[in-house]
């Protein structure tokens with residue numbers, strides 16, 4: 286990719302992770318960036334409680350992925366970031382979770398760099414670690430899980446979309462992002478590749494928000510559980526022995542946060 290030798294825009298773009306929902310999970314640095322921003326471009330999964338922390342008077346623009354081809358939508362977001370960096374000194378690109386975990390942060394950083402625009406990254410708590418914590422599921426645990434893998438289930442049904450054999454090993458926690466519509470495939474493929482039908486699983490919907498719902502079962506019952514509770518995005522599917530520990534942190538007991546075994 287061609288890179289410009291000198292920076293031609295005055296503005297700096299900060300790619301900021303908003304975490305999984307609870308504003309208390311923002312980093313101090315992310316909060317400072319929101320309070321110093323001249324302009325904030327935010328995604329669909331950023332909660333209204335977090336948007337409320339943006340400096341009064343800052344220009345705000347919604348850039349959630351809606352209809353249209355994802356690549357075309359991404360190009361138009363990049364173009365908006367270029368334009369806004371020409372207009373404002375401190376532009377915050379605010380994304381759910383961590384910008385570099387299934388957040389297209391890398392693509393935006395490459396585009397900004399190629400356009401000669403100064404940028405920085407402020408990491409956030411990704412959904413897997415935030416939802417695991419609030420649901421009482423340690424993603425690694427001595428004797429149960431020596432390994433954790435974050436997987437996008439976006440193309441799980443496609444040929445070669447997911448390396449099922451590597452995820453089917455016992456002792457590996459697997460966290461599927463964007464997996465709600467692929468739950469029957471996850472259940473079938475993991476068992477087909479040797480993961481035990483009795484492996485504990487958890488579904489975490491709207492994790493780290495007052496609407497959080499957590500449901501636990503075993504791998505063979507995953508799809509019927511999701512149907513029964515009418516699981517909605519955003520949700521994570523956590524597969525692994527750690528999902529059976531049955532821990533109940535206070536975060537799972539606050540009013541409005543349901544935990545069902």
Ligand SMILES: C[S@@+](CC[C@H](N)C(=O)[O-])C[C@H]1O[C@@H](n2cnc3c(N)ncnc32)[C@H](O)[C@@H]1O
Pocket residue numbers: 305306330380381382383384385386387388410411412413416461462463464489490491492493494518519520521
């Ligand atoms: C495009 S990915 C963005 C991930 C984000 N960059 C991160 O680090 O968490 C969106 C997916 O993340 C998961 N997700 C994000 N926030 C969530 C939440 N509060 N509860 C459950 N899952 C969440 C869902 O699987 C959702 O489909």
